[in-house]
Amino acid sequence: MKRFVICAAIVAAAMSFIGCQRSQAPVLFHPQGQPQTLGEWHVLSSDGTRLTLNQGVEPYALNTALFSDYAHKLRTIWMPPGTKAKYDANDAFDFPVGTIISKTFYYPRAEGGAVLRVAEQKGESANGLDLSKVRLIETRLLVRRQTGWTALPYVWNEAQTEATLARAGDTVPLTMHKPDGSAKTDFAYQVPDENQCAGCHSTNNTTRELHPIGPKARHLNRDDPWHPGENQLAHMVSLGRLEGLPGAGVAHNARLDDASASVESRARAYLDVNCGHCHSQVGPADTSGLWLDAGTDDTRRLGLCKPPVAAGQGTGDHLFDIVPGKPDDSILVYRMSSLDPGAMMPEVGRATVHEEGVAVVRQWIADWLGNCTSDGAHVAMR
Structure with missing residues (x-):
């Protein structure tokens, strides 16, 4: 009887732990419309102390990234269960309908409400983001719908608990300096409006269709920062998220900070x-x-x-x-x-x-x- 009670307690504790792990609702793909808050997608969530990724939301990194006023970026991809992206040697991969790509822009915090101009540190976003150390600015979604890709920019509130759709863009005044206090810069961080998003992501001037920019083989072909010892593309294959990756000859862009x-x-x-x-x-x-x-x-x-x-x-x-x-x-x-x-x-x-x-x-x-x-x-x- 005693053994049964102990086993029951263990099971109850395990179920309680699982319940906590699953407290966040599954990712919700919206096939149409423009949800007014980032939280409606259930891709990322914040309680004001930590930004976390939902189950099945995978982070990724680029060799050399697009510059955005020294902002750091947490990039993620979510695809509907059972679907895969198709490899392309030159262009962005062909992602299935239902794919949600996110890019969260943030800065390390400094005293007095300022932000720091420093390079991203290893392991900085290993388990999401510690909001006592970083300030969230915006999260941009690129959503693959039946009619094509849709770009949606969301701006984080002061409490860092939710981001709201900013169709007309936004301006966030910031003071940025180096850790030693030098190179102090006051500037207006610009969140792009919908037209500006389309201006960059319409990579073909004839079709004017929106496409991802970063998820290309040459940008993704690198060590996986979240899974040491693994190639990022190979890891996507191991997760069942990429098909058609050749065994050799995959293009590779250099890293800007690689002195070698x-x-x-x-x-x-x-x-x-x-x-x-x-x-x-x-x-x-x-x-x-x-x-x-x-x-x-x-x-x-x-x-x-x-x-x-x-x-x-x-x-x-x-x-x-x-x-x-x-x-x-x-x-x-x-x-x-x-x-x-x-x-x-x-x-x-x-x-x-x-x-x-x-x-x-x-x-x-x-x-x-x-x-x-x-x-x-x-x-x-x-």
Whole structure:
């Protein structure tokens, strides 16, 4: 009898634990409409002290990420049970209807309500996010519906307990500095509106359909930060979430912060993820003639001694997109370094200059040899 009581107590405790584990309702895919709060999707939840991921919501990371005013990002993918994404060698994977991709923007906290400009730390989001250490700004959802992808931006409240749909975008004033208190910057963090979301995610200028940007083989082909010793793509396969992954020959973009990688590979990876979705043969900036995606090898298309097509004041009175050996004479560096709305590139998504990214692109251009003639021809050095 005593043994039965003990066993019953153990079972009761186990059931209580399971009940706590399952207290969050399953992910809820909305096939239409625009839910007004992030919580209605049940992808992420916050009690004001910790942001947690629901069951089946998998985090992922990119080799080199798009710059967003030094914000850190927790990226996740949820797919309906039993479904898989289809591998694509160059473009974003083909995700099934019902897929929800989330990207949460946040900053490490500093004293006095400021935020810190520091790189993401290993294990920072291993079990969600500790909100005593970080401040949530926004979460963007990209939802795969029957009619295509839908982009929905949600802004977190001051209590950090819920995020509300911001169809018209939003502005969040922030003060950012380095841990030693230097490089103090006051800026207005911009949450994009629906049109701005579409402006970046409409990666094909002909169809104008929205598509994911980050979930591509070359961006995802890396060590999995949440599962040490595993490749991120291989882990997706092991979870039954990806089909068609080849055994070899998968493209790989360099990491911007990898000092062991060549300057060229780091610069090209940075330009690919930050600019290549627009500046490509089929992207919204196709008529510019400047293609910065990973698949472009033609140096003229990459900007070498290429005069601008319709940059206007964005040239800064410079003559060519890239002048070999002279980053200060190159339009590309000028626009990346500018905060002038009429000149800065990218046009949206930042209110500060990414010093580290600009530095790598500057060095890449400085390493090029030759000269540009007045009519735009490249003369190689002999």
